[in-house]
Amino acid sequence: MSTHDSKPVADEVAPPGTADPPTSSSMPTWFPRALRLTIGYVLGTLALLWFFNQARDLLGLALLAALFSLSLESAVNQLHRRGWSRGAAAATLLVGVMAFFLVLGLMVIPIMVKNLGQIADDVPGWIDDVNDYTQREFDVQLIPDSAIHPSESSVEVAKNFVSDYGGALVGTVGGVVGAIFAVFTIALFVFYMTSNAPKIRRSVVSLLRPDRQRDVLWAWNVAIEKTGGYLYQRILLAVINSSLMLIVMLLAEIPFAVPLAVFTGFTAAFIPIVGTYLAGIVPVVVALASAGADRALILLAWIVIYQQLENYLLEPRLSKKTMNLNPGIALAAALAGGSVGGLIGAFFALPTAAAIQSFITTYATRYEVEDTELTRVEEPAEPPTDPPQAVEEGPGR
Secondary structure (H helix, E strand, O other), X not given: OOHHHHXXXXXXXXXXXXXXXOOOOOXXXXXXXXXXXXXXXXXXXXXXXXXXHHOHHHHHHHHHHHHHHHHHHHHHHHHHHOOOOHHHHHHHHHHHHHHHHHHHHHHHHHHHHHHHHHHHHHXXXXXXXXXXXXXXXHOOOOOXXXXXXXXXXXXXXXXXXXXXXXXXXXXXXXXXXXXXHHHHHHHHHHHHHHXXXXXXXXXXXXXXXXXXXXXXHHHHHHHHHHHHHHHHHHHHHHHHHHHHHXXXXXXXXXXOHHHHHHHHHHHHHHOOOOHHHHHHHHHHHHHHHHOOHHHHHHHHHHHHHHHHHHHHHHHHHHHHHHHXXXXXXXXXXXXXXXXXHHHHHHXXXXXXXXXHHHHHHHHOOOOOOOOOOOOOOOOOOOOOOOOOOOOOOOOOO
């Protein structure tokens, strides 16, 4: 046997280009890259969160503008089919809406200020009447004279008011300026989104496959139809409310009936849930100052009655007609939207719910249901003159 056969294997020279086997203490080759990616993702996420936090107000205005743009696009499309350019149609609608509410505010604010001043002048007389009644019937002065005739002079009262509420007044002025800036920012976004809607949609769907393009465009069209139907519904409710309020105010002989009725109807229609009560404050104050407490109570009672009629009768039925939305879902959506997003959330909750219902109806898989006592539904017979309701179809497959 040769002596070379007994040579240790460890002394053999490794082939060139062969790496040493990794030891248990060496770092895996993938770890540095994974560490860099993790750090990059964390820093990128933090940067995005910082950006969204800094731009949350602007992003909120852009979201509102997108929703308002969907509301106006049906009207813009109608004008465009009649030969208008999209820019001219969008600008005309925006200017018309803003001018309407501006004129309405300029009409109502002087009436409100005048009647508030009249109420302030009449309050001492009302208090004297109450005191005379309680003194005569119960031998008690309900409201002391010091509360009616304060000892401080008007100059001192004005100084104290400015000292106590000067900061709040400055903040109020700043809030008004901010609100005006927000309105014009939303109007600018709405004009751009509405006038350039086809270009925006074309840019978005160009990133998708043809089959996905059909799905997205169908969903977009459903959102436009539902939001436009919701806007039509709110205008119809405003007309109904204004007309009924005008009749009540004329019967009660309350002055400024026409502007106050229009203000009440449109303010109530476009501020959901509590809009009727907020809008009703103005005519009630006017009635109290000019027609007496009994007429004001009559008007207040009508406002409460109409609110119930609208919530439980008019609005659910109109939602079913204009947006094909179940009345129960309409009421629940308005309440849920108000609890989540306040007045704006309540306003856009119904078209959002209608769009979601359309998506579920189109894409959800439904099966035959066994007919039992628990599942049997007796449909009311429809009049033969009514046209059949169109079924909403999804995108072609």
